[in-house]
Amino acid sequence: MRCWSSTSSKSFSRSARTNSSASGSSDTLCALASPQDGQAPRALVVLGVRADFYGHLLAHPALAASLPDGQVTLGPMTADELHVAIERPARQAGLGLEPGLVELLLRDLTPPGTAADPGALPLLAHALLVTWQNRQGRLLTVAGYQLTGGIRAAVATTAERAFGSLDASGKDAARRLLLRLVQVGADTGQTRRRVAVEQLYRQVPDPALADVLAVFVRARLLTADTATVEITHEALLTAWPRLSGWIEADRAGLAAYQRLAEAAEAWRPLRSRALLYQGAPLVIATAWAADHTGELGPAEREFLDASTSEQQRGTRRLRRLVAVLSVLVLLSAAATGTALWQRAEARRAQDIAVSQKVAGQVAVLRKTNPALAMQLALAAYRRAQTVEARGAVLDSIAPYVTRYAGGGDWVQALAVAPDQRTLAMGTNNGITQLWDVTQPHRQQPLGVLPTSGHISAVAFRPGPATRILFTAETGQGRLWDVTKSEHPTEVARLDGAIRGGAFSPDGQVLATGDSDVVRLWRVGPSGSVTPLTVLPGHGVAEFVAFSPDGASLLTGGNGTVLLWDAHDLDRPPTQITMNAGEGLDAAVFGPDGRTLAVSGSGYDLRIYHVDADRHFSTPVRPATSDMLFGLAFSPDGTILATGGNDKRITLYDAATGRELAHLGLSSRLLSTAFTRDGDVIAGGVGGSVHVWHDPLSLLTTRGPRAVGPPGPELALLGDRPTQLWDVTDPGRRMLVGVEGPGAAEHSLRLQVTVAKHKAVTLWDIGDPTHPERLVELPIDDLRAAALHPGGRILVTGDNAGHLMIWDVSKPRDPRWLKTIDKDFDDVNSIAFADNGALMATADTNHGIWLWNTTDPANPLELSHSTAHTEAVVVARFSPNQQILVSAGYDWTARLWDVTGRKLDDPVTLVGHTDAVVGASFSPDGKSLLTAGLDNTIRVWSLADRRHPELTAVVSDPELLIPAYAADSRRFATVGDTLTRVWDTDVEAVAGRICAFAGARISPEEWRQHFGDDAYEPPC
Secondary structure, eight states, X not given: OEEEEESSSSOEEEXXXXXXXXXXXXXXXXXXXXXXXXXXXXXXXXXSOOGGGXXXXXXXXXXXXXXXXXXXXXXXXXXXXXXXXXXXXXXXXXXXXXXXXXHHHHHHHSOTTOOOOGGGHHHHHHHHHHXXXXXXXXXXXXXXXXXXTOTTTHHHHHHHHHHHTSOHHHHHHHHHHHHHTEEEOSSSOEXXXXXXXXXXXXXXXXXXXXXXXXXXXXXXXXXXXXXXXEXXXXXXXXXXXXXXXXXXXXXXXXXXXXXXXXXXXXXXXXXXXXXXXXXXXXXXXXXXXXXXXXXXXXXXXXXXXXHHHHHTTOSHHHHHHHHHHHHHHHHHHHHHHHHHHHHHXXXXXXXXXXXHHHHHHHHHHTTTOHHHHHHHHHHHHHHOOOHHHHHHHHTOOSXXXXXXXXXXXXXXXXXXXXXXXXEEEEETTSOEEEEETTOTTOOSOSEEEOOOXXXXXXXEOOSSSSOEEEEEETXXXXXXXXXXXXXXXXXXXXXXXXXXXXXXXXXXXXXXXXXXXXXXXXXXXXXXXXXXXXXXXXXXXXXXXXXXXXXXXXXXXXXXXXXXXXXXXXXXXXXXXXXXXXOEEXXXXXXXXXXXXXXXXXXXXXXXXXXXXXOBOOOBOOOOSSOEEEEEEXXXXXXXXXXXXXXXEEEXXXXXXXXXXXXXXXXXXXXXXXXXXXXXXXXXXXXXXXXXXXXGGGBOOOSOOOEEOSSSSOEEEOXXXXXXXEEEETTEEEEEEESSOOSSOOOOOEEEEEETTTEEEEEEOSSTTSOEEEEEEEOTTEEEEEEOTTSSEEEEEETTOXXXXXXXXXXXXXXXXXEEEOSXXXXXXXXXXXXXXXXXXXXXXXXXXXXXXXXXXXXEEEEEEOOSSSOEEEEEXXXXXXXXXXXXXXSOEEXXXXXXXXXXXXXXXXXXXXXXXXXXXXXXXXXXXXXXXXXXXXXXXXSSTTSOEEEEEEEOSSOOEEEEOTTSSEEEEEOSSBEEEEEOOHXXXXXXXXXXXXXXXXXXXXXXXXXXXXXXXXX
């Protein structure tokens, strides 16, 4: 056995070792010599030679003579070979593969229409390694693979994590170390090189080197034995943007240094003058050393000094150097274009990696800091338009959030001025500010009041007169003239330990509560005050509030609530008491003056209705999980918003106490308010105030529903009673009509809904303002129903595998026609093409069926496929009737070309990590939605329907039914409790994000997510 190893990019020298690698990137040649009768070898078999080193073999006569015979050319691996390469080692190691993992790996490794790139195999190896490290027991999972960042990002993610764990000194040592392990060639790009440990310590004399080596060896990025160190995967050189950036930043200089290091190592043991640099090499090395102070090791420095001394002995060498420099200038100019292109590609790869990383962080951050999450999503998209970043932007749908960074500590009190423009906020450390809530981008408050102590309450006087603001501070209460917000002036002072205060609806009376009593004050036009009366009843009066009609006064403290007749304060008040031992945290009137919400410190929330005699009804007690401090009713009184220790705003139905939606933040919420337009304002820990614009867009009804465009609008049907909604406005839904008899004559338009697998209901929506229930048809274990476009035939499917045909030409009196029994098991989905000529059904027995429905009363089977490996639950036709999409529990969706009325050769869409249970084509046929039990919706471009392109992934916490709007731009998702409208126009969503963003992302927040990249806030 003879072996040659590449010691430079120009030649091969004989070596006593081999250097094979799983990456297929070995630069070592091994030859088997077969002597015969003492003659020279007749045949030479070369093993593991990369194509880009082939030319070097031809430079050696002995090797070149052997090359024509016995060659075996290895092309890219086929999909089957890749499948075996993934699956068989796992099986031999006793590991299992989660369904869908292999297909996902193959898709990422070989994008549609391309062959496997041999250079991608090391990336696959590393991704599998990290997937194994994230396994569940002995199962390699899709979730574990996704944690790696994918085929292209796994190595880079591991490397960036290792690099990020080092301090500044370690990072510098790591850069110098890794560049010593790279071989830069003129015509072979860059390859890894094996370096002796002793040599590395000479070249990188840094105390941190040993620790850096240990970090990268533990991450399996470097391989080290007792004598040598090398990069484990050559793929690291291109897959890690930071390393490729270092290489491209000074490729010529790096090559010069490598030649210098090799020359110094060769000279060191012999110290021969013949081995010293002279001429151009010396000039290049000297220039490089001058620009890289501190980069040279002791051996290189000694060699360079000896070479410089030798050069000074004659001028003939100088003349030679001048000529060589001229040549180098020309070579440098020729290489500049290539270097710039390579640098741009490296930058692009780095941008993609950063975009994907930040987009991945947005989903988690959205639950605790939605205003920041929206801006980060947009910043990631501006960095690189990746699928992940586009999805993160689209996920930023209503309600949009404005953040006002007021400073201070806990925001204890909020009040909205009568003009609905000015917000007053007070903190527990004495800060009171005025903000213009109509200007989200204003970074500074309108004005700051010179308050002090603990601000426990703020309140604006009603009415259009001089603007008066009341503040309750530690030890006193004060009234301020804030007509000129930038110059607030004190107009009255009330002494005492005042806890709360409220103005009467006419603004003429101020009620204050302190540690002993409740006091009433007459308020003059300019804000002056005179005492009126004192009300007993509380040891501590923390809350006071007038009813909107001014007829009642609420006072609360020490666990009790008293309701007074404001026109007859001598009349004994009505009293309610919280649970024994509980304090009182908040109390508020509803806008009708007959609804009252009270929260106690024992996680107790109560909603009372009060009659004309101020008697309290039995309270509605919504379920709560923590203490609540902020209570506010919506302008119409139907919604109660609460905020507290659970770090979220919860919206309740004020009549029933049912939770409707919640809005999360990262801190406790101590104060809550509504604007007249229905925006929710909340203040909490950290001195920030958040405003949710149109939060009620999240709400929906429960019960049977149908999704689809029965008219130009996208409409949804709910229950109790059934309602028809127009959701054409992405930010706000409008109630079109409520179930009832039609108000006028209209043409019959049918809609169908399936209710709880028990009945199918036919609706007349000819008059959208009065959707009318025509008939409810009971069917046991009903699974699916669809109306033929002609409107005279209804087809239903059930869990018993029956496909039933119904005559609904008289919709109030449906008539069964026939039942089709096939090997369905369960009939899960039924769909008609728009022209009515085709019908598709999907079943639990892996089946998708195509039917001729030219005569819809007698469907004729055209084709049947069991390409799916699990139950099929979705079947939908494209608007042009040429494509059928099916989807199911094998985590895939499949596109079928049905122009030939055959179910052959489907295109398979993968990526969901659970069953795919919904699909919808856009009306223009250019896009497709797929929805899965993984709570994601994938948006696909069908510009090339044989190779659909994933454009975005959005997420929702509920099981979803998706449907496109008539404009093909927006779509709605309907869950068990929420209906949401999504806009796929990224720039339109970006505009709304920036319109509502408020305080923009700070430099500190930017560095936390983008590192040292230039600060570029997206809005």
